[in-house]
Amino acid sequence: MQRINEDAILNFETRYRAQFINSITGFKSLGLVGSRSHEGNTNLAIFSSFTHLGSNPALLACIFRPDSVERHTLSNILQTGFYTFNHIHENIYQQAHQTSARYAREISEFDAVGLTPEYKNGFWAPFCQESFLQVGLELKEKIDITINGTIMVIGQVKEVYIPDNTLHPDGYVDVEKAQTLCCSGLDSYHKTKRLHRLSYAKTDKEVTFLT
Amino acid sequence: MQRINEDAILNFETRYRAQFINSITGFKSLGLVGSRSHEGNTNLAIFSSFTHLGSNPALLACIFRPDSVERHTLSNILQTGFYTFNHIHENIYQQAHQTSARYAREISEFDAVGLTPEYKNGFWAPFCQESFLQVGLELKEKIDITINGTIMVIGQVKEVYIPDNTLHPDGYVDVEKAQTLCCSGLDSYHKTKRLHRLSYAKTDKEVTFLT
Numbered sequence: 078m079q080r081i082n083e084d085a086i087l088n089f090e091t092r093y094r095a096q097f098i099n100s101i102t103g104f105k106s107l108g109l110v111g112s113r114s115h116e117g118n119t120n121l122a123i124f125s126s127f128t129h130l131g132s133n134p135a136l137l138a139c140i141f142r143p144d145s146v147e148r149h150t151l152s153n154i155l156q157t158g159f160y161t162f163n164h165i166h167e168n169i170y171q172q173a174h175q176t177s178a179r180y181a182r183e184i185s186e187f188d189a190v191g192l193t194p195e196y197k198n199g200f201w202a203p204f205c206q207e208s209f210l211q212v213g214l215e216l217k218e219k220i221d222i223t224i225n226g227t228i229m230v231i232g233q234v235k236e237v238y239i240p241d242n243t244l245h246p247d248g249y250v251d252v253e254k255a256q257t258l259c260c261s262g263l264d265s266y267h268k269t270k271r272l273h274r275l276s277y278a279k280t281d282k283e284v285t286f287l288t
Numbered sequence: 289m290q291r292i293n294e295d296a297i298l299n300f301e302t303r304y305r306a307q308f309i310n311s312i313t314g315f316k317s318l319g320l321v322g323s324r325s326h327e328g329n330t331n332l333a334i335f336s337s338f339t340h341l342g343s344n345p346a347l348l349a350c351i352f353r354p355d356s357v358e359r360h361t362l363s364n365i366l367q368t369g370f371y372t373f374n375h376i377h378e379n380i381y382q383q384a385h386q387t388s389a390r391y392a393r394e395i396s397e398f399d400a401v402g403l404t405p406e407y408k409n410g411f412w413a414p415f416c417q418e419s420f421l422q423v424g425l426e427l428k429e430k431i432d433i434t435i436n437g438t439i440m441v442i443g444q445v446k447e448v449y450i451p452d453n454t455l456h457p458d459g460y461v462d463v464e465k466a467q468t469l470c471c472s473g474l475d476s477y478h479k480t481k482r483l484h485r486l487s488y489a490k491t492d493k494e495v496t497f498l499t
Binding site: 078079080081082083086089090091092093094095096097098099100101102103104105106107108125126127128129130131132133134135136137138140142162164167170171174175176177178179180189198209210211212217218220222224225227229231233234235236237238239240241244245247248249250251252253257258259261262263264265266267268269270271272273274275276277278279280283284287 | 289290291292293294297300301302303304305306307308309310311312313314315316317318319336337338339340341342343344345346347348349351353373375378381382385386387388389390391395400409420421422423428429431433435436438440442444445446447448449450451452455456458459460461462463464468469470472473474475476477478479480481482483484485486487488489490491494495498
């Protein structure tokens with residue numbers, strides 16, 4: 078094994094360090110956040126920081142870096158209170174990645190990268206039509222993380238659209254069957270291959286494979 | 289597509305809802321958190337909420353549910369300030385899952401599931417010896433998330449151990465080559481297959497595959 082300690086990390090060149098530290102959490106959730114300003118300008122931005130915060134109420138959290146290209150998205154969310162999270166599959170991951178380029182505020186990344194805003198059931202923010210799994214969220218809380226100036230945005234799940242035949246009898250949504258991708262580092266995209274689902278762990282018995 | 293709205297989610301049975309909401313973020317980072325109390329009692333707990341918070345300083349965040357089995361881990365971290373994050377591969381994922389069983393405080397999950405605490409370079413908290421990628425962290429901040437009583441713990445990266453030949457020339461660590469797994473929902477474990485690494489996105493050019 079190769080050891081890299083704190084001093085070595087401090088001495089890394091900025092972009093090298095960003096690649097390195099972004100890699101060491103392992104694989105990351107991947108999605109496109111859709112938003113729309115009061116004036117109707119849309120934004121679409123790729124995120125790898127969506128995390129389950131709780132199921133009752135159903136809350137997802139994500140992290141914004143204020144100096145990044147996601148700032149138009151954050152501004153739309155704070156202004157209107159609504160946004161969408163759209164999973165990414167193999168046929169759209171290159172367009173999804175391209176949304177991270179620094180487009181001007183008046184440019185919609187939907188147009189710039191060739192993806193389609195979709196409005197349905199009265200939800201303010203646009204879903205990504207090409208996405209196979211879509212979540213509509215309402216802003217509940219913004220937490221300023223003072224240690225490094227990042228911002229955690231917490232949203233409540235209002236709408237979920239999933240492909241037919243991906244919902245298991247116990248509530249699990251088969252995101253592999255939905256062709257959802259994950260990512261690692263800043264730019265590596267991955268498909269998945271399930272090993273197994275495992276039984277609920279109890280102290281007095283061995284885990285078994287769920288079928 | 290199947291639509292599931294907020295009312296439907298509210299009416300789900302508790303465990304069904306937990307499976308469902310845990311699924312919709314897509315694939316999740318996966319790791320074992322090692323910790324040790326002042327008295328020397330060790331704990332090992334599986335986590336799927338580790339998120340990159342920043343690279344300079346190098347910070348990772350994770351979420352604790354206060355009523356969960358991870359409470360011994362949280363107590364150790366708050367008491368001593370140190371913990372480890374250890375990636376999970378195919379040969380240890382069943383033991384890793386078993387750490388989520390509700391063991392009594394005096395039981396070390398290392399012993400209970402058959403994994404080995406590893407101490408090195410003076411770091412207080414135990415690494416998981418069987419893990420191929422290990423991170424040592426120092427507690428920097430604890431944020432109480434009042435909306436649902438969860439707790440975000442922010443740690444600074446002090447030590448990283450990675451397998452030989454996984455560090456790319458640009459700082460990317462090839463976590464797929466390191467055999468790191470990811471998970472979905474509460475109990476589904478997955479290997480990955482890289483599609484491509486993509487070039488840094490710029491507004492005036494198309495993304496290309498990195499080799």
